[in-house]
Amino acid sequence: MFKRFYYFLRLIYLQRYLIGSMARREVVSQYVGSLLGFIWTFINPLVLILVLWVVFSVGFRTKPLNNVPFVVWLTAGMSPWFVFSEIVTGSAGVIVSHAHLIKKTLFYSQILPVIKIVSCLITHFVFQIVLLGLIIFNGLSFSFYYLQFFYYLFCLIILGLGIAWIVSSLNVFIRDVGQIAGVIIQIGFWATPIFWDINIMPVKWQLVFKLNPMFYVVQGYRESFIYFKPFWEHPYQTVYFWAVAATLFVVGALIFQKLKPQFADVL
Numbered sequence: 001m002f003k004r005f006y007y008f009l010r011l012i013y014l015q016r017y018l019i020g021s022m023a024r025r026e027v028v029s030q031y032v033g034s035l036l037g038f039i040w041t042f043i044n045p046l047v048l049i050l051v052l053w054v055v056f057s058v059g060f061r062t063k064p065l066n067n068v069p070f071v072v073w074l075t076a077g078m079s080p081w082f083v084f085s086e087i088v089t090g091s092a093g094v095i096v097s098h099a100h101l102i103k104k105t106l107f108y109s110q111i112l113p114v115i116k117i118v119s120c121l122i123t124h125f126v127f128q129i130v131l132l133g134l135i136i137f138n139g140l141s142f143s144f145y146y147l148q149f150f151y152y153l154f155c156l157i158i159l160g161l162g163i164a165w166i167v168s169s170l171n172v173f174i175r176d177v178g179q180i181a182g183v184i185i186q187i188g189f190w191a192t193p194i195f196w197d198i199n200i201m202p203v204k205w206q207l208v209f210k211l212n213p214m215f216y217v218v219q220g221y222r223e224s225f226i227y228f229k230p231f232w233e234h235p236y237q238t239v240y241f242w243a244v245a246a247t248l249f250v251v252g253a254l255i256f257q258k259l260k261p262q263f264a265d266v267l
Helices: 002-014 016-029 037-059 070-092 099-104 111-137 144-173 176-191 203-209 213-227 235-266
Strands: none
Touching: 002 016, 002 111, 002 235, 016 111, 037 070, 037 111, 070 111, 070 144, 070 176, 070 213, 099 235, 111 144, 144 176, 144 213, 144 235, 213 235
């Protein structure tokens, strides 16, 4: 089993150029016929952040958190969640939408969720540019801790890829899986401290919310761009996150590998 698992992952590396090419094509296809084209990747997050800033900072007059402007604090938390939700919901139908490749050619279908992740990361980096712009605009300090963002991004990718393999393979046989994933993502959005600070909760409830692995990533983004804390300050959370993420990664790969031979027949 270990040998099959190794070859399953090795094929992703061998197909890295195809993955990059198909990811770029997927991003470009989103803006075919659009006058502004790729500029929309900047407009969309800017409009979203502007609306949230008006609603919470101007409308509700939300106070800065720990002397950090709320719009910066909110954007730092929204950034990883948006790419995670896009990966999970977008991967659900990725096998079905590429049925022509799976049925008619020798195609390594396990790379399709990876392609989705790479295409999502392109827009994610645009979101990060917007976040840095907000940090500069609000006069916040720069730090080498910004580079720690890449560690938490890697955490997000491993977690997201494991889930993507699970939902994409199961959705071939049970088309409700995509809808279920969307509902869970909506619940997870409000169950993750994105719009609210976890410190407002009683300590016993904080422990419950910290069981959500995305808490580790969202909090890590804020600690990289705002609070400047190293990830090794949370050894127990780090061990817990990697136990959950590694388990989902391996289980997702095994489920995909098990169901993959039947894709062509069902599609």
